[in-house]
Amino acid sequence: MASPRNAFFRLPSTKSGKWTVALSAIYWAILLIYDVFGFCMSNISFRVFGQLYTLSFVILLVALAIGIFGLIAVIKFHERSWLIWLLTIIPIVLLILYLLWIIIYFIFVYR
Numbered sequence: 563m564a565s566p567r568n569a570f571f572r573l574p575s576t577k578s579g580k581w582t583v584a585l586s587a588i589y590w591a592i593l594l595i596y597d598v599f600g601f602c603m604s605n606i607s608f609r610v611f612g613q614l615y616t617l618s619f620v621i622l623l624v625a626l627a628i629g630i631f632g633l634i635a636v637i638k639f640h641e642r643s644w645l646i647w648l649l650t651i652i653p654i655v656l657l658i659l660y661l662l663w664i665i666i667y668f669i670f671v672y673r
Contacts, residue, residue, distance in 0.1 A: 569642040578635040579646045582628055586649040589624045596621060622660065625653040 574580050596617050632650025635641035 570644050572643055574635065574641060574643045574646050576635050576639040576641050578631050578639060579641045579643060582632045582635055582646055582649050585624060585628045585631060586653065589621065589628055589653060592617065592621050592624060622657065625657045625660075628653040629657065 574583055599617075629650060632646055632654075635646050636650065
């Protein structure tokens, strides 16, 4: 007799879980673009810096949306997919680290 599949090893089945996966793909693509343009084109002009700051704000918003959709999928709809747990935890941790970096930066630079 075959044992039933564990829900942890399945792909997301809820709508908010699928949104979490789609937003995380967008998040990692934007993060890759930010890294490429941030390191290759950072010395070109002030206009590029403004675009990079805008892109970092978009990254922050997308990470926040991933965390919200992931938490909704896990808490409200009882999504148990490993992918949702992983994709929810990583952007939330990166978001917390980013906010801590901003706080530390402003404490030590703008005293």
